[in-house]
Amino acid sequence: MKVSDVLVKVCEPGRLQAAWQQVRVNAGAAGIDRMTVEEFAQREAHFLALIHDKLKSGSYRFQPARRVLIPKPGIFKKRKLGIPVVMDRVVGTSMHSVLEEIFDSEFTESNFGFRRGRSQHQAIRHLQRLAKEGRDWAVAVDLESFF
Structure with a gap:
């Protein structure tokens, strides 16, 4: 499969909608833009159309992740965690589903x-x-x- 075929699948409106539903279920903290999952949900149709248009035109760019440090259980060290913006989570989830369809069957049991x-x-x-x-x-x- 060509890369362009993969990108066509990633930006399919139905796939983006399914990806958004998964992101919504997972919830999570806001990224660097401070937009919450709830705020995205209020303008869901607008944001999904925006993501679709930007992916289709090739102008979509991932935002930097917001860096937080979370404690490691049982020790005093902290683990670095990157929190992506909601739009990036939707795109990443859509990409994951396409790549999973392509490659999962090739993994061993x-x-x-x-x-x-x-x-x-x-x-x-x-x-x-x-x-x-x-x-x-x-x-x-x-x-x-x-x-």
């Missing part, structure tokens, strides 16, 4: 990381089955830490 319908509990049960089959090794890779 042993891949549980950040996949719809997969959980850490399922991963543990999968490893337990493999251990019962006599397997001796399991490998987990954290790509962020790897590089």
